[in-house]
Amino acid sequence: xxxxxxxxxxxxxxxxxxxxxxxxxxxxxxxxxxxxxxxxxxxxxxxxxxxxxxxxxxxxxxxxxxxxxxxxxxxxxxxxxxxxxxxxxxxxxxxxxxxxxxxxxxxxxxxxxxxxxxxxxxxxxxxxxxxxxxxxxxxxxxxxxxxxxxxxxxxxxxxxxxxxxxxxxxxxxxxxxxxxxxxxxxxxxxxxxxxxxxxxxxxxxxxxxxxxxxxxxxxxxxxxxxxxxxxxxxxxxxxxx
Amino acid sequence: xxxxxxxxxxxxxxxxxxxxxxxxxxxxxxxxxxxxxxxxxxxxxxxxxxxxxxxxxxxxxxxxxxxxxxxxxxxxxxxxxxxxxxxxxxxxxxxxxxxxxxxxxxxxxxxxxxxxxxxxxxxxxxxxxxxxxxxxxxxxxxxxxxxxxxxxxxxxxxxxxxxxxxxxxxxxxxxxxxxxxxxxxxxxxxxxxxxxxxxxxxxxxxxxxxxxxxxxxxxxxxxxxxxxxxxxxxxxxxxxxxxxxxxxxxxxxxxxxxxxxxxxxxxxxxxxxxxxxxxxxxxxxxxxxxxxxxxxxxxxxxxxxxxxxxxxxxxxxxxxxxxxxxxxxxxxxxxxxxxxxxxxxxxxxxxxxxxxxxxxxxxxxxxxxxxxxxxxxxxxxxxxxxxxxxxxxxxxxxxxxxxxxxxxxxxxxxxxxxxxxxxxxxxxxxxxxxxxxxxxxxxxxxxxxxxxxxxxxxxxxxxxxxxxxxxxxxxxxxxxxxxxxxxxxxxxxxxxxxxxxxxxxxxxxxxxxxxxxxxxxxxxxxxxxxxxxxxxxxxxxxxxxxxxxxxxxxxxxxxxxx
Ligand SMILES: Nc1ncnc2c1ncn2[C@@H]1O[C@H](COP(=O)(O)OP(=O)(O)OP(=O)(O)O)[C@@H](O)[C@H]1O
Ligand SMILES: [Mg+2]
Numbered sequence: 005x006x007x008x009x010x011x012x013x014x015x016x017x018x019x020x021x022x023x024x025x026x027x028x029x030x031x032x033x034x035x036x037x038x039x040x041x042x043x044x045x046x047x048x049x050x051x052x053x054x055x056x057x058x059x060x061x062x063x064x065x066x067x068x069x070x071x072x073x074x075x076x077x078x079x080x081x082x083x084x085x086x087x088x089x090x091x092x093x094x095x096x097x098x099x100x101x102x103x104x105x106x107x108x109x110x111x112x113x114x115x116x117x118x119x120x121x122x123x124x125x126x127x128x129x130x131x132x133x134x135x136x137x138x139x140x141x142x143x144x145x146x147x148x149x150x151x152x153x154x155x156x157x158x159x160x161x162x163x164x165x166x167x168x169x170x171x172x173x174x175x176x177x178x179x180x181x182x183x184x185x186x187x188x189x190x191x192x193x194x195x196x197x198x199x200x201x202x203x204x205x206x207x208x209x210x211x212x213x214x215x216x217x218x219x220x221x222x223x224x225x226x227x228x229x230x231x232x233x234x235x236x237x238x239x240x241x242x243x244x245x
Numbered sequence: 246x247x248x249x250x251x252x253x254x255x256x257x258x259x260x261x262x263x264x265x266x267x268x269x270x271x272x273x274x275x276x277x278x279x280x281x282x283x284x285x286x287x288x289x290x291x292x293x294x295x296x297x298x299x300x301x302x303x304x305x306x307x308x309x310x311x312x313x314x315x316x317x318x319x320x321x322x323x324x325x326x327x328x329x330x331x332x333x334x335x336x337x338x339x340x341x342x343x344x345x346x347x348x349x350x351x352x353x354x355x356x357x358x359x360x361x362x363x364x365x366x367x368x369x370x371x372x373x374x375x376x377x378x379x380x381x382x383x384x385x386x387x388x389x390x391x392x393x394x395x396x397x398x399x400x401x402x403x404x405x406x407x408x409x410x411x412x413x414x415x416x417x418x419x420x421x422x423x424x425x426x427x428x429x430x431x432x433x434x435x436x437x438x439x440x441x442x443x444x445x446x447x448x449x450x451x452x453x454x455x456x457x458x459x460x461x462x463x464x465x466x467x468x469x470x471x472x473x474x475x476x477x478x479x480x481x482x483x484x485x486x487x488x489x490x491x492x493x494x495x496x497x498x499x500x501x502x503x504x505x506x507x508x509x510x511x512x513x514x515x516x517x518x519x520x521x522x523x524x525x526x527x528x529x530x531x532x533x534x535x536x537x538x539x540x541x542x543x544x545x546x547x548x549x550x551x552x553x554x555x556x557x558x559x560x561x562x563x564x565x566x567x568x569x570x571x572x573x574x575x576x577x578x579x580x581x582x583x584x585x586x587x588x589x590x591x592x593x594x595x596x597x598x599x600x601x602x603x604x605x606x607x608x609x610x611x612x613x614x615x616x617x618x619x620x621x622x623x624x625x626x627x628x629x630x631x632x633x634x635x636x637x638x639x640x641x642x643x644x645x646x647x648x649x650x651x652x653x654x655x656x657x658x659x660x661x662x663x664x665x666x667x668x669x670x671x672x673x674x675x676x677x678x679x680x681x682x683x684x685x686x687x688x689x690x691x692x693x694x695x696x697x698x699x700x701x702x703x704x705x706x707x708x709x710x711x712x713x714x715x716x717x718x719x720x721x722x723x724x725x726x727x728x729x730x731x732x733x734x735x736x737x738x739x740x741x742x743x744x745x746x747x748x749x750x751x752x753x754x755x756x757x758x759x760x761x762x763x764x765x766x767x768x769x770x771x772x773x774x775x776x777x778x779x780x781x782x783x784x785x786x787x788x789x790x791x792x793x794x795x796x797x798x799x800x801x802x803x804x805x806x807x
Contacts, residue, residue: 074648075801095652102650113645113804117266129259130651137258180649 020083021219022071022188023047027080029066040066042242043080048188053211053220055230058239064223065192067239071221072105072190073097084187102131106181110193112173114165120176121161124148127184151179155209171202178209182218189213191222195229207232257655259646264662267635274667277631277784281671282678284624285780288617289679289773294686295610296772297765299603305494306599308381311342311547312556313563314598317590319470321345321515321542323582328570329546335562337554340378343543345370345509347467351502353438354461366437367500368465370509373421379549382503385490387435387449388459389415404448405457414459418488421505430487431463432503441489447687447763449491458486465504467512480512493763506543515542520581537581556594564592621779628664628787636660636791643795644803653796660795664788668781675780676773683768690764697745705742709735 029041040063048054048071058064069075070082073089082089084104092100101107106127114123128144129137137144152158155175165173174194181189191210195203211232214220222233230236238245268274315322322328325343332341349368356362377383388405390412391397400407417423421430435441440456441449451457466481484504492498510516517540521533528534550559568587574580596603636643643656682689712735719727798806 069801072648074804075799098647098650098652100650101648107648109804113641113648115263115642115645117263117270122262122266126259126646127649129262130257130646130649130655132258134258 019049020047021050021052021085022221023083024067024071024077025081025083027067027070027077027082029063029070029075029077039242041070041077044239044242044244045080046071046237046244048219048221050187050219051214051217052235053214053222053233055233055236056221056223056239056244057225057227057230057236058223059225062239063242064225064239067244068190068192068221068223071188072107073100074107099131102127103184104187106184106186106189108174108177108181108189108191108194110196112165112170112177112197114173114176114180116165119162119164120152120157120168121145121148123165123176124152124179124183126180131184148179148183151182152176155179169202170198171206174198174206175209178206182213186218188219188221191220193223193225195226196224203229259651260655260659260662263659264666267639267659267663268666273631273635274663277628277667278671278674280624280627280631281668281780281784282674284620285672285675285776286678286682288620288776289676289769290682290686291613292617292772292776293679293683293767293769294765295613296769297767299607299610300767301493301765302599302603303596305492306595306603308384309492309494309497310595310598311340311379312550313548313560313592313594315546315548315563315567315590315592316544317585318346318544320472320585321544322546322584322590323540323542324570324574324580324584325541325543325546328567328584331566331570332546332548332563335559335566337550337559337562339549339551340375341546341548342372342375342379343506344372344376344545344547345506345513345515345542346544347509347513349468349502349512350466351437352464352466354458354463355438355440355456364437365500366434366502368467368502368504368509370504370506370513371421372506373419373503376547377419379547382432382490383419385492386415386418386432387489387491388418389488401444401448401450403450403454405451405454406448414488417485418490421487421503423485423487426485428485429482429505429508431465431484433458433463433486433489434498434501435489435491436495436499437489437502459488461486463502465502465512467509469512469514477514480514482508482512484508510541515544517541539582556596560592560594567592621783624780625783625787628667628784629790632660632664632788633791635663636795640795640798640803640806643798644800644806647800648804657792657796660788660792661785664784664786664792665781667788668784671784672777672780676777679773680768683766686764686766697748702742702745705738705745709738709742712738 024044024046026043026045027041028039028043031038031040044063044067046054046056046067056064056067066075070077073082073092076090084100089097089100107113115126118126125144125148128148132140132144149158149161152161155178157172157175157179160168160172160176165176168176174197178194189210194210195206198206207229210220210222220233222230224230227236329341329343332338346367346369349366351364351366353362353364371382373382388411390410391400391406397407405411413424417430418432421432422428423430435449438456438458440451440453440458442452443449462483462485464481464483466479468479469477471477490498490501490503507516517538519535520537520539522536523533525534548559548563550556564587567590571584571587574584646656647653712731716728716731716735719731
C-alpha cells in the first residue's frame with residue numbers, strides 16, 4: 005500500500021505523532037444541536053503519556069474516538085504522522101484502527117463468546133489474511149500468551165470474560181490492545197470501573213508499557229490518576245485548556 | 246511501508262472464529278436450525294405425498310383401463326368384434342379388448358353373519374388375453390410364486406405365497422379358468438372378501454387360512470336389463486376363485502370382480518342369440534321360427550395406444566372409426582340391430598374418464614402450493630426475527646470489532662455466514678427428517694392405527710416419575726426455574742402417557758376416501774432440492790437484512806449500545 009499524499013497541516017509541529025486541530029463535533033438530538041467539542045486541539049508526541057482531564061459529559065470520550073478514527077469530526081483535522089486521518093478511505097481507516105491504535109475502554113468491551121486467548125488474538129485475526137495467519141499463527145499465538153503471561157493471566161487462557169473479575173478483564177483488554185504493537189494506546193477511563201488498588205495495578209501496567217516506549221493518551225476525571233501521566237490537559241467547554 | 250496483504254472479510258480468520266463461536270455457545274441457532282428443518286420437512290413431506298398421490302392416480306388410471314374407453318352401458322355395442330378389428334387397423338392403436346360391466350351380487354363361501362356373505366360388486370366380464378394386452382392385469386395378480394427363492398425367504402412364515410406353490414393358481418388367473426376342471430374362474434379384488442388382512446409390510450394373510458379365497462367358489466348373480474329398461478329374471482352361476490388382484494386403487498380392489506366375457510354375456514343375455522318371430526305359429530315342438538341372430542354385445546371397449554401416441558390423438562382416431570362403423574352398419578340391410586349412434590356412445594381418454602377424481606387433486610395441489618408459499622414466508626419471517634434479535638444483541642460486539650479494525654464487509658459476512666450455516670444445516674436436517682418420515686409413512690400410519698403398546702406408555706410413566714422426583718429435588722433446593730421446568734415436563738409426560746393409554750387407534754388415511762390402499766411413500770427429490778435451496782436462500786436473506794443494518798451501525802453508537 006502506498007502512502008496517500010496528504011499535505012502536512014501547517015500548524016503540525018515537528019515530532020508530533022498524533023494531533024487534533026480545531027476539531028468540532030456536534031451531536032444532533034432531534035431538533036436540538038448539542039455542541040460537544042467546539043474547537044479542541046491536542047498534540048501528542050511520540051513516547052508521551054498524556055492525560056485528558058475533564059468533568060463528565062465534557063466530551064473526553066468523543067475526542068478520544070476522533071483521535072482513534074472511530075468517529076469523524078464535523079470540522080477540523082486529525083493527523084497521524086502528518087497524514088490527514090479524516091481523508092482516509094473506509095478501508096484505510098479500518099486498517100488505521102487495527103494497526104496503529106489500541107483502544108482500552110472503561111467497560112472492558114471483551115467479546116463474551118470468545119475465551120481470553122481468542123479475545124487477545126482478535127486484532128491479529130482481523131488484521132492478517134488467512135494465508136499469513138496460517139504461516140505465522142504460532143508466532144502470533146506465542147505473542148498473545150507472552151502478553152497474558154506478563155499480565156498474570158497464564159492460567160486463564162480458556163476462560164470466558166464472564167468468569168473473570170473486572171481487573172482481570174481490563175488486563176485482557178490491555179493485552180488485546182497491545183497485541184498488534186500499536187503506535188498509540190487510547191485508554192478511556194481504564195480504571196473507572198475498578199477499586200483504587202486494582203486500578204493502580206492497571207496503571208502500573210500502562211506505565212510499564214509507556215516506559216518501554218508506547219505513546220499513551222488516557223482519559224480520566226480523576227486528577228490523582230492524571231498525575232501519573234507526563235502531561236495533563238483539561239477539556240473544558242469543548243476546548244482543550 | 247504499510248505493506249500488508251489484502252484483508253478480505255470473507256477470508257479473514259476472525260469471521261470464521263466468530264461464526265463458529267456464535268453457533269456453538271448459544272441455544273438460539275439450535276432453535277433456528279430446528280425451525281428451518283421443520284419447515285423444510287413439512288413442505289417436502291406434504292408435497293411428496295400429494296404428488297405421489299397424483300402420479301399413482303395417473304399411473305393406475307392408465308394401467309386399469311388403457312388409454313381410450315368406448316362405453317355404451319347396459320345394452321352394449323353389437324358387432325363389437327368387427328369394430329375392434331377396425332380399431333386395430335388404426336395407426337395409433339396397439340391393442341383393444343371388449344368387456345361387459347355391470348353390478349351384481351356375490352355369495353361368498355364363508356359364514357359372514359347377517360348378510361355378510363352376500364356382497365355387491367362391480368363385475369367386469371373380460372377376455373383375459375386381450376384384456377392383459379390393454380391393461381396391466383397380469384401385474385396386479387396377487388397370489389403368484391415368488392420371483393426367486395431369496396424373495397420367498399423374505400416373506401413371513403404364514404404368508405400363503407411362501408407356504409404353497411402358487412404357479413398353478415397364477416396360470417389359472419391369466420386365463421380366468423380353473424384349468425384342472427375347466428370351470429370358469431373369477432378374479433376377486435383383494436378387498437372384496439373380508440378374509441384378507443393387510444400386514445404392516447404390505448403383504449396379506451387370510452384372517453383364517455380355512456377361508457383363503459383361492460380354495461373356494463363364489464356364486465355370481467347378475468340381472469339382465471331389457472332394451473326397454475325392465476328387469477328380467479336374474480341369473481346365477483358358480484365360479485371358482487382362481488386368484489385375487491391388488492391394483493392399489495382401493496375402490497377397485499374393494500369392488501371389482503373379473504369373470505370371463507362369455508359367462509358375463511350369458512348371465513346378462515348379451516350373448517349371441519337367435520331372434521324368433523313370436524307372432525308366427527310355433528312349430529310342432531313349440532318353437533317359434535328363427536328370423537335372425539341377435540349379435541353379442543360389449544358395454545365397453547378399451548384401447549391401448551401405441552408407444553408415442555397420446556391418448557388424445559388415439560381418441561380422435563377411435564371416434565372417427567366408430568362413426569365409420571356406425572354408418573356402415575346402418576347402411577347394411579342385413580343388420581337388424583344397429584349399433585348406437587356415435588353421439589350416444591362415450592369415447593373418452595382415461596384422463597377424461599377420471600377427471601372427476603383428478604381435477605380436485607390438481608386443485609388441492611395448487612392450494613397446497615399457495616399454503617406452502619405462506620408457510621415459506623412464515624418460516625422466512627421467523628428466521629428474520631431470530632436473526633434480528635441475534636444481531637441486536639450483538640450490536641456492542643460489532644462496535645468492539647469495528648474499534649479493533651474489522652471492516653463493514655467482515656461484519657456483514659459474519660452474519661451472512663451464520664445464516665448460510667443455519668440454512669444449510671436446517672435444510673439438511675429437514676431433508677433427512679422428511680426422507681425418514683416418507684419412507685416409513687405407512688408404518689407410522691399403521692402404528693397410529695393400533696393401540697399403543699404397553700411398553701411405550703409404561704416408559705412415559707417411568708420418565709414422568711423420574712421427572713417428578715427431579716421436581717421434588719428442585720423444590721427442596723428452592724430453584725424456581727427448575728421447579729417450573731420439571732413440573733411442566735412431568736405434566737407433559739403424564740399427559741402423553743395417558744394419551745397413549747387412551748389411544749384407541751385412528752387412521753388418518755382412509756383408503757375409502759383417498760382412493761389408494763397405501764399412502765404414497767416416494768420422496769419427490771426435485772421438490773426436496775428446490776425446497777432446501779429455497780430455505781437456504783431465505784435463511785441468508787433473513788440474515789442479510791439485520792446484518793446489513795449491523796454493518797451500517799456507526800461504531801461509536803454501537804459501543805454505547807446497551
Ligand atoms: N451519539 C450521541 N448522540 C447524542 N449525544 C451524544 C452522543 N454521544 C455523546 N453524546 C453527548 O456528548 C456529550 C459528551 O459525551 P462524552 O461521552 O464524550 O463525555 P465524557 O467526557 O466522556 O463523559 P464521561 O466522563 O461521563 O464518560 C454528552 O453530553 C453526551 O450526552
Ligand atoms: Mg466517557
